[in-house]
Amino acid sequence: MKNKIIKKSGFTLIEIVVSISLFVAIMLITGSMFSLAQKSYNKSSDLAELTQNGRVCLDRLSRELRQSVSIITELPLTDDQSPNQIFFQDGHDISQITYLRYYLNNNELKREHKAYFFEDAPLIYVVYNSIDQNDNPPQEIILEDYTVGEYFNQLKFWGSNDLINISLELIKNTNIFAIKTSAFVRN
Amino acid sequence: MLKNNFNSKGFSLIEIMIAFLILVIAFIGLIQAFPFSQIMIKTAENSSKASYLAQDKIEQLLSLGYDNIPVGAIETKQRLSASSTDYLYFFQRQTIVDYIDSDLQVSASSTDMKKISTTVYYTNNVSKTEKSYNISTIISQR
Numbered sequence: 537m538k539n540k541i542i543k544k545s546g547f548t549l550i551e552i553v554v555s556i557s558l559f560v561a562i563m564l565i566t567g568s569m570f571s572l573a574q575k576s577y578n579k580s581s582d583l584a585e586l587t588q589n590g591r592v593c594l595d596r597l598s599r600e601l602r603q604s605v606s607i608i609t610e611l612p613l614t615d616d617q618s619p620n621q622i623f624f625q626d627g628h629d630i631s632q633i634t635y636l637r638y639y640l641n642n643n644e645l646k647r648e649h650k651a652y653f654f655e656d657a658p659l660i661y662v663v664y665n666s667i668d669q670n671d672n673p674p675q676e677i678i679l680e681d682y683t684v685g686e687y688f689n690q691l692k693f694w695g696s697n698d699l700i701n702i703s704l705e706l707i708k709n710t711n712i713f714a715i716k717t718s719a720f721v722r723n
Numbered sequence: 724m725l726k727n728n729f730n731s732k733g734f735s736l737i738e739i740m741i742a743f744l745i746l747v748i749a750f751i752g753l754i755q756a757f758p759f760s761q762i763m764i765k766t767a768e769n770s771s772k773a774s775y776l777a778q779d780k781i782e783q784l785l786s787l788g789y790d791n792i793p794v795g796a797i798e799t800k801q802r803l804s805a806s807s808t809d810y811l812y813f814f815q816r817q818t819i820v821d822y823i824d825s826d827l828q829v830s831a832s833s834t835d836m837k838k839i840s841t842t843v844y845y846t847n848n849v850s851k852t853e854k855s856y857n858i859s860t861i862i863s864q865r
Contacts, residue, residue, distance in 0.1 A: 554736065579761060587764075587767070594775065718778075718783055
């Protein structure tokens with residue numbers, strides 16, 4: 537009688553070993569699927585983010601360059617030794633002389649909007665390299681300075697003062713996005 | 724009685740193995756979706772790059788002014804970079820300028836309007852075929 541009860545309930549060692557090993561195998565496969573899905577999601581979202589950042593910044597930059605009245609930065613003809621910033625006169629509102637500068641600061645693309653004035657007439661903005669009657673340069677006032685895009689690794693400008701080639705490269709977690717275009721200054 | 728009881732509940736090892744096999748096949752199907760989605764993103768990325776590269780050529784030509792834009796095949800289809808480590812190596816570009824008449828039809832003789840047509844070719848990574856992105860613009864004598 538006692539023997540019968542023991543045989544009826546419970547599992548043998550082999551059954552337990554087999555069921556545990558099956559459980560472990562399923563868990564391993566599910567776990568690796570999960571981590572693969574996670575990695576793939578991260579990579580996809582990084583690539584999409586880089587593409588988005590690159591496009592937004594390049595569109596904005598090229599539109600403002602096209603509008604510009606004059607490009608002040610001296611640009612080389614080829615892309616070696618090209619500057620990683622550009623300084624130009626804003627052509628959006630021509631009632632006042634203001635300037636824009638795009639530059640890189642620790643992987644961020646920044647846009648600085650500034651103007652120059654003489655102390656005796658602070659509301660009248662003047663040309664950046666003008667001098668007053670005592671040969672003094674004007675004061676600088678920063679109207680805006682903010683980040684336009686993140687993950688920038690390289691920014692290059694070259695060409696002539698009519699046609700500006702722009703090349704940018706963005707990096708996030710080993711994913712790279714590089715893009716190139718040019719802007720013809722129409723104003 | 725004892726034997727009967729033992730057989731009727733639970734699964735046999737064979738049943739478990741078959742279930743397991745079906746699960747693995749389903750997982751393999753799912754796993755293939757991830758590289759596919761990344762290839763799709765890559766293709767979308769190439770399509771945006773191609774649009775900027777086409778715009779690039781149009782701007783270069785527009786900067787010359789109407790009179791200085793040559794008519795004909797300005798750029799025959801060629802890679803934008805000779806070095807295969809450069810991403811531009813994977814893009815090919817072709818540019819054609821034609822005179823057009825007032826009905827926007829291509830004209831053999833000189834008119835006061837030119838049409839610039841730029842096509843950028845890139846590889847669609849999904850189907851491994853060549854895709855193209857074309858933009859055109861019209862410039863007139865001022």
